[in-house]
Amino acid sequence: MSISAEDIKKLKQEVGIAAAQRVRSGMVVGLGTGSTTAFAIEELGRRIAAGELTDIVGIPTSFQASVLGKKYGIPIRSLDDVDRVDVAIDGADEVDPNKTLIKGGGAAHTREKVVDSLAALFIVVVDESKLVDKLGSTFAVPIEVLPMAVSPVTRAVEKLGGKPDLRMGVKKDGPVITDQGNMVLDVTFDAIADAAELEKTLNNIPGVVENGLFVGVTDLILVGEFKDGKPQIREIS
Numbered sequence: 584m585s586i587s588a589e590d591i592k593k594l595k596q597e598v599g600i601a602a603a604q605r606v607r608s609g610m611v612v613g614l615g616t617g618s619t620t621a622f623a624i625e626e627l628g629r630r631i632a633a634g635e636l637t638d639i640v641g642i643p644t645s646f647q648a649s650v651l652g653k654k655y656g657i658p659i660r661s662l663d664d665v666d667r668v669d670v671a672i673d674g675a676d677e678v679d680p681n682k683t684l685i686k687g688g689g690a691a692h693t694r695e696k697v698v699d700s701l702a703a704l705f706i707v708v709v710d711e712s713k714l715v716d717k718l719g720s721t722f723a724v725p726i727e728v729l730p731m732a733v734s735p736v737t738r739a740v741e742k743l744g745g746k747p748d749l750r751m752g753v754k755k756d757g758p759v760i761t762d763q764g765n766m767v768l769d770v771t772f773d774a775i776a777d778a779a780e781l782e783k784t785l786n787n788i789p790g791v792v793e794n795g796l797f798v799g800v801t802d803l804i805l806v807g808e809f810k811d812g813k814p815q816i817r818e819i820s
Contacts, residue, residue: 586712586809590809590814591710591712592618593814594710594711594807594808594809594814595618595619595622595708595710595807596622597807597814597815597816598619598622598708598709598710598805598806598807598816599619599620599621599622599623599624599625599626599672599708600622600623600626601708601805601816602623602672602706602708602805603622603623603624603626603627603630603672604626605670605704605706606627606630606636606639606670606672607636608636608637608638608639609637609638609639610639610669610670611639611640611642611660611665611667611668611669612627612639612640612641612642612657612668612669612670612671612672613641613642613644613668613670613671613672613673613698613699613701613702613705614641614642614643614644614648614649614651614652614657614671614672615644615648615671615672615673615674615695615698615699615708616644616645616647616648616673616674616689616691616694616695617647617673617674617688617689617691618674619674619708619709619710620648620672620673620674620708621647621651623672623708624641624648624651624652624655624657625651625655627639627641627655627657628652628654628655628656628657629655631655631656631657632656639657639658640657640658640659640660640664640665641657641658641659641660642659642660642661642662642665642668642671642698643659643694644673644691644694644695644697644698644699645689645691645694645695645762646762647689647691648691662697662698662701667701667703668698668701668702668703669702669703669704670702670703670704670705670706671698671699671701671702671704671705671706672706672708673686673695673698673699673705673706673707673708674686674707674708674709674713675707675709675713675797676688676713676721676722676795677713677715677718677719677720677721677722678707678709678713678714678715678801678804679715679716679717679718679778680716681778682707682801682804682819683718683778683796683797683798683799683801684707684795684796684797684800684801685718685719685722685723685724685725685795685796685797686725686795686797687724687725687727687767687794687795688722688725690725690727690750690759690761690762690767691761691762692725692727692793692794692795692797693727693761693763693792693793694762694763696793696797696800699797699800700800702802704802704803705800705801705802705803706802706803706804706805707801707803707804707805708804708805708807709804709805709806709807710806710807710808711806711807711808711809713806714806717774717775718775718778718796719771719772719774719775723748723769723770723771724745724769724770724771724772724775724781724785724794724795724796725750725767725768725769725770725794725795726740726747726767726768726769726770726785726791726793726794726795727761727763727765727766727767727791727792727793727794728765728766728767728768728790728791728792729765729766729790729792730764730765730766731790732789732790732791733749733766733768733790735789735790736768736788736789736790736791737749737768739788740768740770740785740788743772743781743784743785744772744773745770745771745772746770746771746772747768747769747770748768748769748770748771749766749767749768750766750767750768750769763792765792770785775796778796778798779798779799781796782794782796782798802820803818803819803820804818804819804820805817805818806818806819
């Protein structure tokens with residue numbers, strides 16, 4: 584069965600709503616970035632407006648998440664204002680069978696990794712197209728890099744066997760600039776044999792701020808998929 588763009592949107596919406604339903608009053612919630620998480624943020628706003636949720640605060644992982652949170656009436660705070668994150672809801676670009684992720688399609692992976700790693704419960708929301716047998720099979724590994732270090736980091740990544748591309752803007756001339764004012768290299772590897780080791784190796788290159796490999800962070804994955812032509816949510820824990 585071929586899945587249309589409208590079907591994918593419906594799956595994203597169902598999964599986002601399912602994740603938002605797990606939030607309880609009084610929680611500190613990490614607000615992820617991207618199209619699927621946007622539906623979760625909208626649903627949190629609906630629940631607050633309906634009186635189902637009280638006394639929650641949102642910790643955004645990007646300008647996008649902050650703007651959406653405010654739009655839907657979620658009180659926005661920073662990590663300076665809280666002593667914990669109860670739950671974080673975020674998307675992913677790839678999910679492998681070990682619950683290891685590649686994130687960073689929206690160039691927000693640095694803040695996402697901080698918030699998602701702090702969360703007592705990190706829920707990943709994806710549609711079935713994001714599930715892969717091997718990491719890196721459909722998506723490059725994004726690396727956030729200080730602008731002054733793009734050339735040396737490029738050379739260092741090439742020595743590791745990676746093929747780096749400087750991410751360029753869409754409807755904007757020049758490179759993508761992150762919320763922290765840095766640039767993004769999208770690095771393709773022929774194979775990622777050990778994601779945990781690669782994550783550390785990349786982050787040890789001087790000038791690298793953070794990379795999009797999320798290892799050992801995910802607690803629960805909610806997958807939107809079609810079964811017998813109907814959208815449903817599958818849990819992977």
